[in-house]
Each structure stands twice: as structure tokens, then as C-alpha cells.
Amino acid sequence: MSNKTIVITGGTTGIGFACADYLVKNGYNVAITGRTRENLDIAVSRLGKNAIGVLSDTSLLDDIDELVLKIKNEFGKIDGLFINAGIFKALNFEETTEALFDETMNINFKGAYFTVQKFLPILKNPSSVVLNTSIVVFKAFADTSVYTASKAALESIAKVLNIELAERGIRLNVVSPGVTQSPIQKKSGMSDEAIDNLLEHFSSTSPIGRIVQPTDIAPIVEFLLSDKSAVLRNEKVIVDGGTTM
Numbered sequence: 001m002s003n004k005t006i007v008i009t010g011g012t013t014g015i016g017f018a019c020a021d022y023l024v025k026n027g028y029n030v031a032i033t034g035r036t037r038e039n040l041d042i043a044v045s046r047l048g049k050n051a052i053g054v055l056s057d058t059s060l061l062d063d064i065d066e067l068v069l070k071i072k073n074e075f076g077k078i079d080g081l082f083i084n085a086g087i088f089k090a091l092n093f094e095e096t097t098e099a100l101f102d103e104t105m106n107i108n109f110k111g112a113y114f115t116v117q118k119f120l121p122i123l124k125n126p127s128s129v130v131l132n133t134s135i136v137v138f139k140a141f142a143d144t145s146v147y148t149a150s151k152a153a154l155e156s157i158a159k160v161l162n163i164e165l166a167e168r169g170i171r172l173n174v175v176s177p178g179v180t181q182s183p184i185q186k187k188s189g190m191s192d193e194a195i196d197n198l199l200e201h202f203s204s205t206s207p208i209g210r211i212v213q214p215t216d217i218a219p220i221v222e223f224l225l226s227d228k229s230a231v232l233r234n235e236k237v238i239v240d241g242g243t244t245m
């Protein structure tokens with residue numbers, strides 16, 4: 001059992017929630033964030049007494065400042081950060097608007113970037129940061145151009161920060177999920193039929209014979225946050241059931 005303290009951005013549903021749940025069950029103290037009060041309250045009540053929730057929009061730098069202050073007041077310094085908050089809206093390149101471009105980049109990249117930066121003063125030496133990217137970074141999917149760019153940008157900073165932050169004992173690694181069943185599909189604007197087809201395709205073509213679940217990602221993230229992976233730097237763990245082999 002661990003007694004580490006971890007902050008998870010976007011921990012109210014899907015992968016972030018499954019990771020929070022797994023960490024709490026393994027002795028960690030966890031703080032989750034989200035934009036939606038109702039989702040946050042439900043998640044925190046399900047996680048129990050070793051979790052707190054902070055309403056915080058990761059695309060707003062003032063919100064990140066407030067988040068860091070709240071976490072500092074609650075825990076002092078923390079052992080790790082799971083940069084997980086993210087959105088995906090499916091749209092072809094030709095129809096992609098500046099608004100969608102900005103929304104996606106502001107949450108998935110800019111918010112993620114400044115969250116790591118603003119947490120630096122309260123990350124312990126040693127500590128671990130895990131970035132949640134996606135298989136889209138290395139495998140092309142139609143209608144994902146901005147999302148792909150946002151995740152590629154996020155993944156690209158891991159190696160630079162591993163050099164800059166090494167002296168402070170801060171290391172970064174990447175978890176790269178394949179298509180994982182979560183609320184993100186419904187939020188993406190895809191029709192129910194398109195979602196069913198997507199999940200069916202990735203179930204039937206996967207060597208594991210089923211779709212990846214958020215609970216499949218959680219032990220991998222815990223490993224990357226824990227001392228078990230202490231010597232890993234800029235490692236990317238692809239959690240896709242083998243679909244991109």
C-alpha cells in the first residue's frame with residue numbers, strides 16, 4: 001500500500017476516475033478535478049474519504065493557480081500528477097473551426113502544459129508526472145486533426161521536461177490509450193450508431209477480443225506514478241490491447 005498523494009486532472013469520469021479509484025484502493029490520497037460540479041460531487045462520494053475534489057477548468061490559468069493553492073493548503077507537497085483532463089470532438093479537417101481548434105488546444109495542450117508548470121513548486125523530490133496522450137499520435141484516424149495535434153504537442157514536452165526538471169527529481173512518462181470505452185465518445189458529437197460501430201470494430205479486431213476499459217489503464221498509471229517505475233523517463237506505455245501492433 002502506498003501513502004503517496006496524487007493529483008488527477010479530469011478525474012470525475014472515465015480513465016481519470018478509474019485511476020483515482022484504483023489509487024485510493026491502493027492506499028493513495030487523491031485529489032481530482034473537473035469542470036462539472038455534479039460529476040465532481042458524485043465522483044468524490046464514490047471515492048470515499050481519501051479523495052477530495054476541486055472544481056477547476058484546466059483551460060483557465062487562474063483556475064490552475066487556485067487549484068495549486070488548494071492542494072498546497074490541503075496536502076503541502078504532492079508525489080505525483082496525472083495530466084488526464086481532455087476533450088475530443090470528431091470533425092473533419094475542412095469543417096474544423098477556430099473555436100474548436102482553440103477549445104481543444106486550450107484544454108488538451110495549453111492547460112496541461114501550464115498545469116505541470118504551476119505544480120512545480122509543490123512537486124516533491126522525487127515525484128512523477130504522467131501525461132495521458134493517445135494512439136492518435138502515431139496512428140492516423142480521420143476527423144481527429146486538432147485532437148491529434150494537441151496530443152502530439154503534449155507528448156512532445158515529456159522529453160524536454162525530463163531534461164529541465166531532472167535536477168528537481170521530477171520525471172515524466174506517457175500513457176497512450178487506445179480506443180477506451182468512456183463518456184468521451186458520447187461527448188464527441190458522434191452518433192450512437194457511429195459509437196457502436198467504433199467500439200465493435202475495436203473489439204472485434206483487437207487481440208484481446210474486447211474494447212479497452214478505463215480500469216485497464218489504471219494499474220499502468222499507478223505503476224508510472226509509483227517508485228516501481230523510478231528509473232523510467234519519457235517512456236510511453238501503449239494501452240490498446242494490441243490494436244496498433
Ligand SMILES: NC(=O)c1ccc[n+]([C@@H]2O[C@H](COP(=O)([O-])OP(=O)(O)OC[C@H]3O[C@@H](n4cnc5c(N)ncnc54)[C@H](OP(=O)(O)O)[C@@H]3O)[C@@H](O)[C@H]2O)c1
Nearest residue numbers: 010012014015034035036057058085086134179180182184
Ligand atoms: N477514451 C478514449 O478512447 C481515450 C483514448 C486515448 C486517450 N484518451 C484521453 O484520456 C483522457 C480522459 O478521457 P476519457 O476517455 O476518460 O473521457 P471522459 O470520461 O470524458 O473524461 C474526461 C475528464 O476530463 C474532464 N475535463 C474535460 N475538460 C476539462 C477541463 N477544461 N477542465 C477540467 N477537467 C476537464 C472531465 O470532467 P467534466 O466532465 O467535469 O468536464 C472528465 O473528468 C483524455 O485526455 C482523453 O483524450 C481517451
